[in-house]
Amino acid sequence: MKKTGIYxxxxxxxxxxxxxxxxxxxxxxxKIGIITFLSGQAAESFGVPALNGGKLLIDMMNKGDALxxxxxxxxxxxxxxxxxxxxxxxxxxxxxxxFRNLVQREEVDAVLGYxxxxxxxxxxxxxxxxxxxxxxxxxGTPRVFEDGKFEYVFRTAAHATMDNISLARYLKxxxxxxxxxxxxxxxxxxxxxxxxxxxxxxxxxYPDAEIKTALFPKFGAGQYGTEIxxxxxxxxxxxxxxxxxxxxxxxxxxxTARGLDKRSQLxxxxxxxxxxQLQDKMPDGIFLGARGVNGLAAxxxxxxxxxxxxxxxxxxxAEYGVFPVQAPFRMWQALFGLKTAVEKxxxxxxxxxxxxxxxxxxxxxxxxxxxxxxxxMALADGHQAIQPNAIGTTxxxxxxxxxxxxxxxxxxxxxxxxxxxxxxxxxxxxxxPGAECD
Amino acid sequence: MRYILFLYAxxxxxxxxxxxIILPDWAMFLFAMALAKGLVCLGIVAMMRGGVVxxxxxxxxxxxxxxxxxxxxxWGVSDIFALxxxxxxxxxxxxxxxxxxxxxxxxxxxxxxxxxxxxxLYGTLSKMSVIGGSxxxxxxxxxxxxxxxxxxxxxxxxxxxxxxxxxxxxxxMRIYFDSEQGLITLATRDNELRVEYxxxxxxxxxxxxxxxxxxxxxxxxxxxxxxxxxxxxEFAFWTTSGEFVFVxxxxxxxxxxxxxxxxxxxxVVRSFSNLYFPNTWQLSLGIFLLIVIVTLPNGLGSLLSRxxxxxx
Numbered sequence: 001m002k003k004t005g006i007y008x009x010x011x012x013x014x015x016x017x018x019x020x021x022x023x024x025x026x027x028x029x030x031k032i033g034i035i036t037f038l039s040g041q042a043a044e045s046f047g048v049p050a051l052n053g054g055k056l057l058i059d060m061m062n063k064g065d066a067l068x069x070x071x072x073x074x075x076x077x078x079x080x081x082x083x084x085x086x087x088x089x090x091x092x093x094x095x096x097x098x099f100r101n102l103v104q105r106e107e108v109d110a111v112l113g114y115x116x117x118x119x120x121x122x123x124x125x126x127x128x129x130x131x132x133x134x135x136x137x138x139x140g141t142p143r144v145f146e147d148g149k150f151e152y153v154f155r156t157a158a159h160a161t162m163d164n165i166s167l168a169r170y171l172k173x174x175x176x177x178x179x180x181x182x183x184x185x186x187x188x189x190x191x192x193x194x195x196x197x198x199x200x201x202x203x204x205x206y207p208d209a210e211i212k213t214a215l216f217p218k219f220g221a222g223q224y225g226t227e228i229x230x231x232x233x234x235x236x237x238x239x240x241x242x243x244x245x246x247x248x249x250x251x252x253x254x255x256t257a258r259g260l261d262k263r264s265q266l267x268x269x270x271x272x273x274x275x276x277q278l279q280d281k282m283p284d285g286i287f288l289g290a291r292g293v294n295g296l297a298a299x300x301x302x303x304x305x306x307x308x309x310x311x312x313x314x315x316x317x318a319e320y321g322v323f324p325v326q327a328p329f330r331m332w333q334a335l336f337g338l339k340t341a342v343e344k345x346x347x348x349x350x351x352x353x354x355x356x357x358x359x360x361x362x363x364x365x366x367x368x369x370x371x372x373x374x375x376x377m378a379l380a381d382g383h384q385a386i387q388p389n390a391i392g393t394t395x396x397x398x399x400x401x402x403x404x405x406x407x408x409x410x411x412x413x414x415x416x417x418x419x420x421x422x423x424x425x426x427x428x429x430x431x432x433p434g435a436e437c438d
Numbered sequence: 439m440r441y442i443l444f445l446y447a448x449x450x451x452x453x454x455x456x457x458x459i460i461l462p463d464w465a466m467f468l469f470a471m472a473l474a475k476g477l478v479c480l481g482i483v484a485m486m487r488g489g490v491v492x493x494x495x496x497x498x499x500x501x502x503x504x505x506x507x508x509x510x511x512x513w514g515v516s517d518i519f520a521l522x523x524x525x526x527x528x529x530x531x532x533x534x535x536x537x538x539x540x541x542x543x544x545x546x547x548x549x550x551x552x553x554x555x556x557x558x559l560y561g562t563l564s565k566m567s568v569i570g571g572s573x574x575x576x577x578x579x580x581x582x583x584x585x586x587x588x589x590x591x592x593x594x595x596x597x598x599x600x601x602x603x604x605x606x607x608x609x610x611m612r613i614y615f616d617s618e619q620g621l622i623t624l625a626t627r628d629n630e631l632r633v634e635y636x637x638x639x640x641x642x643x644x645x646x647x648x649x650x651x652x653x654x655x656x657x658x659x660x661x662x663x664x665x666x667x668x669x670x671x672e673f674a675f676w677t678t679s680g681e682f683v684f685v686x687x688x689x690x691x692x693x694x695x696x697x698x699x700x701x702x703x704x705x706v707v708r709s710f711s712n713l714y715f716p717n718t719w720q721l722s723l724g725i726f727l728l729i730v731i732v733t734l735p736n737g738l739g740s741l742l743s744r745x746x747x748x749x750x
Contacts, residue, residue, distance in 0.1 A: 038717050085716045091672040092574065093662070094708075097468060101709055104464035118573045122668030125576055129589070129667075141573055148576065188564060188572035219572075 027353055030079040030342065032058075033102035035095065035113025036138075036331075038087040041220055045245035045273050046115045046138060046327040047088060053328025054112075056319055057312070057335050058083060066315075068307045076342040079353060084108065088115060092122035099123050103132040110135065110359065112334055117141035117189055124153040133356040133363075137334035138327070140190055140291070142424040145380035152356060154363050156334040156375065158387045160190070161197050161424035162416035163269040163289050165432070167240070168201035169416065170287060170391035170409050176265065178202070180210040181238035184227055186247055187216035194242030194269055200428040212236040222250045228258050235263065242269040249274050256283045272296060273325040275394075275403045282403060286394045293373045294329035296405040297390035309371040333370035333387070337377075340368040376413060379420050386417035412438060440613075447609040450695065454601040458594045466597050468705050470665050473600045475682065476701035477658035480611055481651025482686040483697055487615065488640075488647055489627040490544055494552030495682045497559055498529045498655025500674035503663035505529075505656070507577040508569070518580040518599060518664055526656045533652025541644035544630075556674045563671035574670025577663055600661050607654060608694045614650070615694070619643060688730055690737020700738050 034054060037047025058081050060066040064074030075081050084106055086098050095114070102108050111127070111134045114120045120139035127134040127150065134153045136144065140160030144153075171178060181202065185191030195214060202209055212234040215227045228251075231239055239260065243251050248271060255261055261283040272290035275282055290297055298309050312332060316324040345354035345362035354362065365382035368375055373388040392405035415437035418427035427433070457469060478499050485492055505525035509515045515524070540551055564572045579592060587595050614620050622638045630640050663669045672678060681704070689700035711722040734740060 039720060084713065086712060087716050087719060089720075090712075091675075091678075092668050092670050093471075093666055093672070094712075096666045096668065097471060097705075097709060098712060100464045100467050101713065104462060106713070118668075118670050118672070121570075121573055121576060122666065122670075125578075125667045129579070129592075143570075143573065189567070189570070192567055192571060 028079060029082050030076045030110070030353065031106070031108045032081065032083045032338075033086065033106060033108035033111045033113070034083050035086045035088050035098065035102075035111065035119075037089055037115055038085070040089040041245050041247075042115050043089070044277075049273070049325060050115070050138065050327035050331040051085060052320055053312075053316060053324060054083075054331040054335060056315055056328075057332055060315065061335070061339065067311060071308070071336060071339065073343070076339050077346040077351070079342070086113075088113065088119060092116075092118045095119045096122050096126055099126055099132075099134075100130065103130050109133070109353075109356075110338060112137055112338065114139050117143075120144050120155075121147075124148060124150040127152045131356055133359045135334050135338060138330050141193065145384045146423050149380070150383065152360055154337075154377065154383050154385075156337045156377075156385050157330050158292065158385055158389070158413070158417055159424065160194060160269075160291070161418065161428070162386075162389050162411075163242070163291050164194055164197035164240075165201045165416045165428065166289055166389040166391050166411050167198060167267050167269055167287065168205045169411060169437075171238070171267070172205050173409055174287075174407065176238075178206045178209045178237050180212050180234075180236045181240060182212040182214065182231055182234055182236035182264075183240040184215045184217065184224070184231065184251065185240075185242050186219045186221075186244075188219045191216060191219070191242055195240070197424070197428065198240050198242075198269070200425065204428065204431050217247075220247060222246060224251050224254050227251075228255055228260055231255075231260055232258065232263065237264060238267060239264045240267050240269070241271075244270050244273065249277060252278060252283065253281060256281070261286065270326070272405075273327060276322045276325065279403065280396050280398075280401075282394055282396070284395055287391055288394060288405075289389065289391045290326045290329075291389075292326065292329065292333075293388050293390045293410060294326040295324060296403070297392055297408055297410075298329060298371050298373075299323070300392070300405055300408050301390070301410065305369060305371060305373065308369065312371050329370075329372045333372050333375055333385075336370045337363070337366060337368050337375060337385075341366055374413070378413070379417070381420075386413040388413050389416050412436060443609060443612060447605050450608070451601060451605040454605070455598055457601075458597050463590060463593060466593050467665065468709060469702060470593075470597045470600045471662060472702040472705040473604045473698055474658045474661035474665065475685065475705075476698040477604060477607060477661070478655045479682050479685040479689065479701055480607065480694065480697045481654035481658075482682055483689060483691050483694075484611060484615075484623075484647045484651050484654070485644075486686055486691045487620070487627060488623040488644055489630075490548045490644065491683060491686070492552040492648075492651065492679075493549040493676065493683060494554070494556035494679050495651065495655050496674040496676070496679035497552070497556035498533065498652045499659040499662070499678065499682070500556070500559055500563070500669075500671070501532060502526065502529055502656030502659025503669040503673050504563070504569075504575075504659075506660040506663055507575050507669050510577045511575065516578060516581045516586075517584075518582055518596075521580065521664065522603070522657060522660050525660045526653050529652045529656025529659075530649065533649040537645040537648040537652070538641075540648060541641045553676055553679065556679055557676060560671045560674040560676075563674065570670070572671055574668055574672075576668050579667070580664045596661075596665055600665075603657060603661065604698060607657065608698070611650070611654075612694050619646060623647060684727065688727075688734075688737055690734075690739035692737070693739035696737065696739035696741075703738075 037043040115138045117139045136155040142159040266286045268288040271288035272295045341363040345358040392408035395406045502525040506521040689696040711719040
C-alpha cells in the first residue's frame with residue numbers, strides 16, 4: 001500500500017515534469033523574468049500598469065531607434081529581449097518558489113520584480129544563494145539593504161523614506177502652518193513605516209506640531225466612516241495618509257463627501273496612481289507624491305529629460321488610453337538601468353552576453369537617466385538607488401477635463417535620501433545631516 | 439505485520455531520497471516545500487479521522503516557523519536538529535494547552551475556533567513591528583551538526599532531512615492510526631455516542647489528535663522556514679490553513695502516503711499553472727480542485743487503498 005503510494009506519486013510527478021520541458025539559454029537573447037501583481041489589491045494600482053509599461057518599453061527597445069539616445073540601440077546591446085511573467089500574488093512563500101523556478105527551470109538571465117516589501121525581504125537571500133542577478137523595482141521598505149547585504153540584488157528605485165521626508169519639506173517650502181496633524185494609514189508594515197517616517201520628519205521640521213491621532217484601519221478595509229468621524233472631531237490641520245489603491249480611493253471619496261478635505265489639508269505620500277480612476281472626484285488642493293518624479297510630476301517637469309519622458313508618455317497613452325502613473329515609471333527606470341548595465345558589461349567583456357557576475361559588476365554604483373530623473377545606485381555599496389522626488393498640489397482643469405499637478409516642488413536625490421552608511425530612521429532622527437538641497 | 443510497515447517505510451525513504459540525485463534543483467526545492475506542508479496536512483488528517491477539521495492549522499505552522507526564526511536570530515542557533523526540536527516542543531506545549539479546550543467541540547464550532555486562534559496570532563504578529571510586522575523576518579541557512587553546506591549540497595541535505603522526517607513521522611502516525619487509540623478515533627467518526635458508551639473517552643482521543651497535529655504543524659513550519667529563509671504572518675493566515683485543509687481533503691483520511699502525494703501534486707500544479715497561465719492561474723488551480731473533488735470524493739487515498747474490514 002505504501003509502495004503503490006510512492007510509485008503513484010513519482011509517476012505523476014514524472015509526467016508533470018516531462019510536460020514542462022526545459023528552457024535553454026540562448027546566446028542572442030536576454031531573458032527577463034518579470035514578477036508583479038496580476039491579481040489582488042495591488043494589481044490594478046501597481047502590478048498591471050507596471051507590466052503594461054514594461055511590455056511597451058521592451059517592445060520599443062527590441063524595435064531599436066524608437067527611443068531617444070542613449071537608448072536608441074536595439075534590445076540590450078543588440079540582444080533581443082524576451083520575458084516571462086509571473087503573478088506576485090500568493091505571499092512570500094510562493095514567491096521564493098517561483099523565483100527558484102524562474103532561475104533554475106526557466107533559466108532567465110535576470111529577474112525583475114516585486115512590489116510587496118515582504119517579497120523583497122524574502123527573495124534576496126535566495127538570489128544570492130543561486131547567484132542570480134535580480135532587480136527589485138518597486139518595493140519600499142529600507143530594511144532590504146539596511147538589515148542585510150546582498151551581492152546579486154539591486155533596487156533601482158529609492159526606498160520609501162524619501163516619500164514622507166519630501167512631504168514634510170513640501171509643507172515647509174509652501175509655508176504651510178501645521179499646529180496639529182493626524183494620520184490614517186493601512187495597518188501593515190508599509191502603512192506603519194510611512195507614518196513613523198512622517199512623524200519623525202515632522203518632528204524635525206515642525207517640532208511644535210501636535211499629533212492628534214494615528215488611525216490604522218485594516219488593510220483593504222474600504223470603509224472609513226468611523227475614522228473620518230474621528231478625524232472630523234479632532235480637527236487636525238493636516239491629515240497624512242500613505243493609503244494606496246482601493247483603500248485610497250475609498251478614503252478620498254468618503255472623506256470628500258463629508259467635507260474632510262475642506263477642514264483639513266490632505267497629504268498623500270503615494271497618491272498619484274488613483275487619479276486616472278477618480279478623475280474629477282479627486283479633490284482639488286491635495287498635496288501628493290508619486291514615490292519619485294513619476295506620472296504627472298515628470299510630465300510637468302520638462303528639462304533635458306523631456307524628450308525621453310514625452311516619448312514614453314505618448315506611447316503609453318496611445319497604447320493603453322490612460323496616462324502613466326508611478327508604477328510604469330518605476331518599471332521603466334528599472335529597465336533603462338538594466339539596459340545600461342548590460343551594455344556596460346558587454347563593452348567590458350568584448351560584446352558577449354554578460355554573466356550574472358559581469359552584470360553585478362556593471363550595475364554596482366551605476367548611474368543612468370530615466371523618465372523619472374537621474375538614478376544613482378548610491379547606497380548599500382552600490383546596490384540601492386537614490387532618485388529625485390517631487391510633491392505637487394492637485395488641480396482639476398475643467399476645460400481640458402484633466403487633473404493637473406500645480407505648485408510642484410522637485411527635490412534632489414541627496415536632499416531626501418540618506419547618505420551612504422546611515423540608516424534611514426537614524427538620518428531623520430538626527431535632523432537630516434548632510435542633506436544636499438538646492 | 440509491523441516489520442512490513444518498516445520495510446515499506448525503508449522503501450519509501452530510498453525512493454524519495456533517490457530524488458536528491460534525479461531531481462533538478464527547482465524540483466527538489468518544490469518537493470521539500472511540498473513535503474513540509476504535507477507534514478502539517480498529516481496533522482489535519484489525524485483530526486479528520488475523528489470527524490473534525492481544523493481550519494487553523496496555520497497556527498502551528500506559523501508558531502513553528504517563528505520559533506525557529508527567533509531562536510536563530512536571537513541566540514544564533516543554526517543547527518537544524520536543534521531548531522526542529524525546539525519549535526516542535528513549543529508547539530507541543532501550545533497544543534497541550536489548547537487541545538483539551540477544543541476537544542469538546544465538533545464540526546463548524548471546532549473549525550471556527552481553530553480558525554480564530556490562528557487569526558489572533560496573525561493579527562498579533564502583523565502589529566509587532568519589532569519582529570518585522572507584516573513584512574516578516576529572514577532566517578539564515580541552516581547547519582547540520584556543525585556542517586554548513588552551500589548551493590546544491592545545502593538543498594540536497596535539506597531535502598534528505600525532510601524526507602527522513604516525513605518517513606519517520608509517517609510511520610509513527612501509521613502506527614498510531616492502527617493502535618487502539620487510533621481506531622477509537624475512527625469509530626468516533628462513525629458514532630461518537632457509542633464510543634463513549636463502550637467506555638472510551640472521546641475527549642481524550644480528540645485532545646491527543648489535536649496535540650499530535652500541533653507538533654506536526656510545528657515540524658512543517660520549521661522545515662518550511664528553514665528552506666524558504668523567510669517567515670511572515672501570512673503563515674498563520676486563513677488562506678494558508680485553507681490550503682492545508684484542501685490537501686487533506688484531496689488526500690482523504692485513509693492513507694498516509696496519499697497526504698504527501700497530494701501535497702506534491704498541489705505544488706506542482708500550482709507552480710506550472712502560475713507560469714503558463716499567469717493571469718488565470720487561480721482559475722486553473724480552482725478547476726483542478728473541482729475535478730478532484732467531483733471525481734474522487736474520498737480523496738486520493740481511496741485510489742491507493744480500499745477500506746478492508748475496518749482496517750485501513
